[in-house]
Amino acid sequence: MNKRDAVETKARILSAAEDIFSEVGFDGARVDDIAKDAGVNKALIYYYFKSKNEILETLFSSLIEDVRKMLIESMERTPDVCGDDGYRALFDVYIRFVSQKRKIIRVAVAESAKMDATSSIVMELGNLIINAEIEVLRKEYEKKGLHFPKDKQELLVMEFFTGLTPFLSYALYKDQWENQYGLSEKALQDYFYQAFKKAHLAAHLSE
Amino acid sequence: MNKRDAVETKARILSAAEDIFSEVGFDGARVDDIAKDAGVNKALIYYYFKSKNEILETLFSSLIEDVRKMLIESMERTPDVCGDDGYRALFDVYIRFVSQKRKIIRVAVAESAKMDATSSIVMELGNLIINAEIEVLRKEYEKKGLHFPKDKQELLVMEFFTGLTPFLSYALYKDQWENQYGLSEKALQDYFYQAFKKAHLAAHLSE
Amino acid sequence: MNKRDAVETKARILSAAEDIFSEVGFDGARVDDIAKDAGVNKALIYYYFKSKNEILETLFSSLIEDVRKMLIESMERTPDVCGDDGYRALFDVYIRFVSQKRKIIRVAVAESAKMDATSSIVMELGNLIINAEIEVLRKEYEKKGLHFPKDKQELLVMEFFTGLTPFLSYALYKDQWENQYGLSEKALQDYFYQAFKKAHLAAHLSE
Amino acid sequence: MNKRDAVETKARILSAAEDIFSEVGFDGARVDDIAKDAGVNKALIYYYFKSKNEILETLFSSLIEDVRKMLIESMERTPDVCGDDGYRALFDVYIRFVSQKRKIIRVAVAESAKMDATSSIVMELGNLIINAEIEVLRKEYEKKGLHFPKDKQELLVMEFFTGLTPFLSYALYKDQWENQYGLSEKALQDYFYQAFKKAHLAAHLSE
DNA sequence: AATGAATGAGTGTTCATTCAT
DNA sequence: AATGAATGAACACTCATTCAT
Numbered sequence: 001m002n003k004r005d006a007v008e009t010k011a012r013i014l015s016a017a018e019d020i021f022s023e024v025g026f027d028g029a030r031v032d033d034i035a036k037d038a039g040v041n042k043a044l045i046y047y048y049f050k051s052k053n054e055i056l057e058t059l060f061s062s063l064i065e066d067v068r069k070m071l072i073e074s075m076e077r078t079p080d081v082c083g084d085d086g087y088r089a090l091f092d093v094y095i096r097f098v099s100q101k102r103k104i105i106r107v108a109v110a111e112s113a114k115m116d117a118t119s120s121i122v123m124e125l126g127n128l129i130i131n132a133e134i135e136v137l138r139k140e141y142e143k144k145g146l147h148f149p150k151d152k153q154e155l156l157v158m159e160f161f162t163g164l165t166p167f168l169s170y171a172l173y174k175d176q177w178e179n180q181y182g183l184s185e186k187a188l189q190d191y192f193y194q195a196f197k198k199a200h201l202a203a204h205l206s207e
Numbered sequence: 208m209n210k211r212d213a214v215e216t217k218a219r220i221l222s223a224a225e226d227i228f229s230e231v232g233f234d235g236a237r238v239d240d241i242a243k244d245a246g247v248n249k250a251l252i253y254y255y256f257k258s259k260n261e262i263l264e265t266l267f268s269s270l271i272e273d274v275r276k277m278l279i280e281s282m283e284r285t286p287d288v289c290g291d292d293g294y295r296a297l298f299d300v301y302i303r304f305v306s307q308k309r310k311i312i313r314v315a316v317a318e319s320a321k322m323d324a325t326s327s328i329v330m331e332l333g334n335l336i337i338n339a340e341i342e343v344l345r346k347e348y349e350k351k352g353l354h355f356p357k358d359k360q361e362l363l364v365m366e367f368f369t370g371l372t373p374f375l376s377y378a379l380y381k382d383q384w385e386n387q388y389g390l391s392e393k394a395l396q397d398y399f400y401q402a403f404k405k406a407h408l409a410a411h412l413s414e
Numbered sequence: 415m416n417k418r419d420a421v422e423t424k425a426r427i428l429s430a431a432e433d434i435f436s437e438v439g440f441d442g443a444r445v446d447d448i449a450k451d452a453g454v455n456k457a458l459i460y461y462y463f464k465s466k467n468e469i470l471e472t473l474f475s476s477l478i479e480d481v482r483k484m485l486i487e488s489m490e491r492t493p494d495v496c497g498d499d500g501y502r503a504l505f506d507v508y509i510r511f512v513s514q515k516r517k518i519i520r521v522a523v524a525e526s527a528k529m530d531a532t533s534s535i536v537m538e539l540g541n542l543i544i545n546a547e548i549e550v551l552r553k554e555y556e557k558k559g560l561h562f563p564k565d566k567q568e569l570l571v572m573e574f575f576t577g578l579t580p581f582l583s584y585a586l587y588k589d590q591w592e593n594q595y596g597l598s599e600k601a602l603q604d605y606f607y608q609a610f611k612k613a614h615l616a617a618h619l620s621e
Numbered sequence: 622m623n624k625r626d627a628v629e630t631k632a633r634i635l636s637a638a639e640d641i642f643s644e645v646g647f648d649g650a651r652v653d654d655i656a657k658d659a660g661v662n663k664a665l666i667y668y669y670f671k672s673k674n675e676i677l678e679t680l681f682s683s684l685i686e687d688v689r690k691m692l693i694e695s696m697e698r699t700p701d702v703c704g705d706d707g708y709r710a711l712f713d714v715y716i717r718f719v720s721q722k723r724k725i726i727r728v729a730v731a732e733s734a735k736m737d738a739t740s741s742i743v744m745e746l747g748n749l750i751i752n753a754e755i756e757v758l759r760k761e762y763e764k765k766g767l768h769f770p771k772d773k774q775e776l777l778v779m780e781f782f783t784g785l786t787p788f789l790s791y792a793l794y795k796d797q798w799e800n801q802y803g804l805s806e807k808a809l810q811d812y813f814y815q816a817f818k819k820a821h822l823a824a825h826l827s828e
Numbered sequence: 829a830a831t832g833a834a835t836g837a838g839t840g841t842t843c844a845t846t847c848a849t
Numbered sequence: 850a851a852t853g854a855a856t857g858a859a860c861a862c863t864c865a866t867t868c869a870t
Contacts, residue, residue, distance in 0.1 A: 441646055571815075
């Protein structure tokens, strides 16, 4: 087999692992099942990855990389965040991202919930996203000649708990909400937008 | 041994299980370790509980029961939620609750993150809390002669994603935040209060 | 089950392990087979021993302990080693020991043959036995008013390579010799005695 | 690639296998590691050898062939074994041989220690060497007009257990002795020579 | 001659659960 | 109520061997 296939095989393994981790959690996942779903021999998984744990780490690294790309892209695409259209555009980028990546996000949240994790992937993502956000905000403030709120820590806390975690929760409970209340994806998304705008945007404006 | 001891033993098992589940997750937890931490023979655990899973269910039932009690208590104690003092009092009850119960809340969130959960304990808690909230709100509105916002679903979504999940996230990341940024419990709590008030209260007022 | 059974079970496991290790070597042995031969559940082996390796270590410890006992006993029982009868008596104790323990001795030699073993169980046994031997010899020499050969290192080398290792080899190849040449146990033993006496005793007397 | 390379590659594989077998035993060795050490692709090993076992057999065959050559050479080179010089010369040939070949000898002894081996490579080597020895001896006796000791079996046993196995043990424990007692190769060799001469030669002379 | 990819059958070890007392 | 012993079913990971090129 050539290199093309190798890359594809590795991707199939990662994809299967993502599916299964998100369904039953990392600890609940069996390598046998990943192999079966990926349509490869179990031993082949260990040809590409040192351990089950390394699969998870690879997925988390990809997530972080994807977030990074998404942030860059979103900053370029939404020059005016403060206008209603700009805000919605930014929101759409985010909501699309967490919807698409909700499988691995579920795993990330579940793993981050373990108390023996001194730090966690969610904290890492938090730092990444919030610092990018703050950078954007700073520029907006400067453009308008406003002074940027001094207490950075307070801002971080706000962004994390009222900005980031609602989106993560959206990734976690999106499907359950849609199923339980018979909501369409669009409907839930709109409700969530209204709520998020009122809350998070309001929080920013009240500074 | 009399009934007192039996109850205490059962409690010790539950407490140990809560500790360990929160540290390594349900699937990562070993009954051996729970027994060791509880200071009881492993087989005794199966005298009190049908399975490892029943321990989790018992813990989750307790959590729901505790939430119920907390809600009743909070409603009695904070007659005027809309005033600044009332809001802070209510917030304090909530924050104290999630802080105290953060171990089992972590487990609840982690388990709810699994995709094969059609519904989940977090959704259940959501329903419980949000309906209570809405009841309170309705009374407030009526008292003031205002008409209650018509779209209940929208309200639910807002309460869930901007009201409840930030608190759950607080339970999840409280320790990590304090450790990573060297914040005291009090400091984080105050920052969180400011952020939450601006965001969630604002969302309500903007209705 | 009571403590009696536990001890017996552990002994059955050790005995089965000794059999299998001696048949196919430590690395070639399967824990499954040990369990089957011992008539116990495989997991029970891990209830009594931390690992396959710990079983080996336990067997080696027992061997060393048994050697120690044998040495004490032999020293008490054979007060006059230099006489023909005394020498034969001592020889008999040794030959009986290595014959009885030949299974674990085979394993000990095989494991000691691995080059990554900085030291080895055979070297350990060597030290134990040779130092005891030398002690006995010293007494004999003193009794007879002779001066003890000064170069201890030379004596050690002699004892090890012309005293100990022929006995270990006897343990290794006894069965193969008997089978291949159709010798009875008694016959081989007598031949070996003649050879050993001529060689090893002569070496001592020539000092 | 031409034939020269093929031969060299095969030799590299055999050499790497010898190293690794001697370090961790045949069963403990992994074909992956042999490939890595030999600097060849793992599959290539199966191009040259049918199985891991065939590598071992090849190494053992080489050993036997080398022993054969060594015996012929030694017989030619040491016409007078009974003189002190001749004996030392013979000893030197032997000790050099077992020192050089100690890696594969270790493997041979370890494999021969397995009880399921009806016969074994060490027994095979024993037959080879001892019969050669006896042939030499017979000639010596005849030259001197002496009658050869009648009981061949007794002689075989003596040669095997007091002649051959000390040398094999030297191969096994040489490095461990040098390391443990801080002896130089030369020193150990000299001690061993003294001991061996006293014991084995004495045994012959006492016939 | 040489290799990266792939596989089947293991292999030591774990773990929730049960039994006998 | 409590325990030490025992078990079946996994489970992550390994390894000799083969395939396709």
